Amino acid sequence: MTTAPDSLDRRARQLHAEALAHVSPEVRAHLRRARHEAISAGTERPSWRLPSWLAGGAMAAALVLAVVLRPDPAPPQPDALPAAGVAAATLEDPAVHLEEDPGFYLWLASADVTALALE
Template structure:
């Protein structure tokens, strides 16, 4: 939907056209070349500037690496002189479920489906 230009807009365009009528063709050509050079320089991207999607991908990859290399807070810190036995004391969390047969009896009961439906 286009609307008719307002009177102030029409007046500004008229003044601009009158001003251009008083400028010589040589000056207009120099101004046109300068504008084209400025536009070409503005679109040239420095070699060190990354596109936004590449910069965002690099940040995401760095976060993934940081999370993957983060030590597990649940594990005890290994001693420098006693590294062998410290690693032997690590307990598997699933091992506690295997030791409790009551958990499996409860899992097979009807209470589990009733809790799941709630």
């Protein structure tokens, strides 16, 4: 291992100690008090804060309520869908007209279909 980090750490500590030597004892005492107050204030728990299990339960209840009260999508209009489907089918496949013609089924049942298929 290299000793470069150790020498860097040692040099930083030395510079810090030299800088503290130039600070008056009153200022150091004031900084020490402020540091202790900040540390003690950080460890106190605010009284208004909810326990984690209660906050989690409230979040779960809100999600369940949102799912239950979610509005259902509007059902499709019964007349609109078949008309749109037929219109799209007629544009794509011209054989749709043959399927609607009763003569097509009579011709399909005749003997001409078999002769036509053998050709």
